[in-house]
Amino acid sequence: MPSDAPTDVPTDARAVPEPLEARHVLEFPGGYTRSTGPVIGRFLTELRDRRIVGVRTAAERVLVPPLEYDPATGESVTGEYVEVGPAGTVETWAWVSAPRPGHPLDRPFAWATIRLDGADTSLVHVVDAGGSRAMRPGLRVRPRWRTETSGHITDIECFVPEATMITAPVRAEYRVRPGRALTRFLEGIRDGVFVGGYCAGCDQVYVPYRISCPACGSVIEEEREVADTGTVETFAINNLPDPRAPEVPFVSAYILLDGADIPMIALVGGIPAHEVRQGMRVRAVWVPPEERTMSMTNIRWFAPTGEPDADLSAGRPGGGD
Numbered sequence: 001m002p003s004d005a006p007t008d009v010p011t012d013a014r015a016v017p018e019p020l021e022a023r024h025v026l027e028f029p030g031g032y033t034r035s036t037g038p039v040i041g042r043f044l045t046e047l048r049d050r051r052i053v054g055v056r057t058a059a060e061r062v063l064v065p066p067l068e069y070d071p072a073t074g075e076s077v078t079g080e081y082v083e084v085g086p087a088g089t090v091e092t093w094a095w096v097s098a099p100r101p102g103h104p105l106d107r108p109f110a111w112a113t114i115r116l117d118g119a120d121t122s123l124v125h126v127v128d129a130g131g132s133r134a135m136r137p138g139l140r141v142r143p144r145w146r147t148e149t150s151g152h153i154t155d156i157e158c159f160v161p162e163a164t165m166i167t168a169p170v171r172a173e174y175r176v177r178p179g180r181a182l183t184r185f186l187e188g189i190r191d192g193v194f195v196g197g198y199c200a201g202c203d204q205v206y207v208p209y210r211i212s213c214p215a216c217g218s219v220i221e222e223e224r225e226v227a228d229t230g231t232v233e234t235f236a237i238n239n240l241p242d243p244r245a246p247e248v249p250f251v252s253a254y255i256l257l258d259g260a261d262i263p264m265i266a267l268v269g270g271i272p273a274h275e276v277r278q279g280m281r282v283r284a285v286w287v288p289p290e291e292r293t294m295s296m297t298n299i300r301w302f303a304p305t306g307e308p309d310a311d312l313s314a315g316r317p318g319g320g321d
């Protein structure tokens with residue numbers, strides 16, 4: 001990246017700006033290949049339908065690509081997905097004048113960080129600008145989709161400069177989202193209860209609370225408090241430090257709260273990481289009431305209850321799959 005000047009260059013040699021150097025920021029194809037959790041999985045699934053989504057954090061920021069945790073606070077994201085872009089603005093770039101085999105384009109291009117409209121973070125992708133002179137901070141670009149999409153980051157072949165300046169308020173349709181659902185959920189968290197939304201049509205309880213049913217699309221009017229106990233559905237052992245996690249390694253898990261029909265992401269603690277397992281019964285460990293705020297940090301983590309493991313193959317209560 002342009003700001004990463006080599007540290008072994010003498011100070012005087014760095015006084016003159018060097019041409020930007022091409023570096024592998026991301027290797028195509030095969031870049032982004034990792035075991036995708038549900039969050040990245042959702043991102044990739046949406047790409048197949050030529051939509052780009054981010055995930056909203058508790059602090060109302062939109063992360064693109066979505067992450068399971070807010071890198072700024074370490075808090076779990078809300079699970080609320082937001083369509084962004086598809087157009088965006090170039091922030092920084094590295095020009096590749098001599099593409100190599102394995103590069104996404106066979107002609108000169110830029111690796112760029114692009115802030116999509118409606119997003120609060122930037123993603124790295126390819127800009128096919130024709131020439132390096134076309135690149136500038138603030139350049140408006142939009143994706144060029146492949147004819148065939150497969151749920152992969154390369155479903156976007158590259159970004160290309162917008163032919164004309166767009167002055168319409170592209171973000172307007174996303175700004176009408178009232179945020180009522182998240183507020184209601186966090187009010188519950190402040191009071192030590194999990195508030196879900198109940199869709200009568202589908203007989204499903206969604207936690208965190210949301211304003212529309214992801215299955216049938218109807219507006220959710222009814223609240224349901226659910227237990228602070230649940231079952232670990234899937235989990236990941238993380239070996240990178242996280243500001244919210246007490247130690248490394250730590251475990252993040254999808255926990256299906258009793259009475260809910262979709263799982264929520266949370267930390268698991270009070271047990272060695274290697275002993276966490278699918279089906280393990282857990283209960284939220286709340287911080288003392290006087291320390292609580294309207295945030296997910298009220299839940300220190302989920303700890304084992306000591307109950308026998310649940311049988312996940314029996315299916316979810318409440319009529320889920």
Ligand SMILES: [Zn+2]
Pocket residue numbers: 199200201202203213214215216217218
């Ligand atoms: Zn429904």
